[in-house]
Amino acid sequence: MISLSLLRRATPWCLAVTAWAGLTGCQPAASVTPSDTEVLAAETRRPADAALAAKYERSCLSCHGVRGSAPLTGYAPHWTPRLAQGMPTLLAHTREGLRGMPAMGLCHDCSDDELRALITFMSTGQ
Template identity: 45%
Template structure:
């Protein structure tokens, strides 16, 4: 079988794996969804970055982005360590483009944004 003949199978397999990964049992509650939709950082400068670069995906959970405040979704990422998370933001990962669309952000701003988004919503049960 040539590469040209195998390509459609590879594409289907990749899509199936992606859909399986996105269809976990960890769906956020309506309260967490509401929290994500309305939360912004308290510091105005950080809020401006969040609103222009992060909110579109992390407030809606698009592209498999963990919702802001959904601690259960963030925990496996946090377990990798902050340096790895910042590297993932800079390099891009999954549906997130390099630098998370914040080309002028520095590593400390990324750390602050990650901490904000990963902080569990008050309504989340533990």
């Protein structure tokens, strides 16, 4: 049986790890590493709509189209856990910014519809 004192000693440690994980933006998805081929595919993906593609290139691509801390465009293992939050939450996080992501994903002239379309494109790759 685990003694109460052991549990008491373990608790601050668990909290410290949780706080650290939160600060570093350590999500389950971040632990999955895309291959070079998958990163190359992400670099070349663009939204089909030309106007949206221009905004994507100007704003989201530099973080989401390369290997880094942002979920990679079109790479399902990075997006599946985030999609589970639902579009309203994803949109709110994009508008407000989330840890390493600046507000509006740096697209200050993007409408909500455009941000939704960009999120759908980035999370599905199409």
